[in-house]
Amino acid sequence: MIVEKVSYRSFGIVTKEDLPFHCPPKDASKWNMHPKVFLSFDEKGRANCPYCGTNYRLEQ
16 A cells, blocks of 8 residues: 655555555554544545545555
């Protein structure tokens, strides 16, 4: 999973190997975590974390 910072928003690209996917991701630092939430992707392959607002999309 790749996370990039664009202006004030973060987004990540999720591979099929990362599914089922949750935020924060497995490799996130432990000190600054919100509760783990599993995300569902829409028909366009997009998901948004309700806690931190990070946008994720499935790799094509």
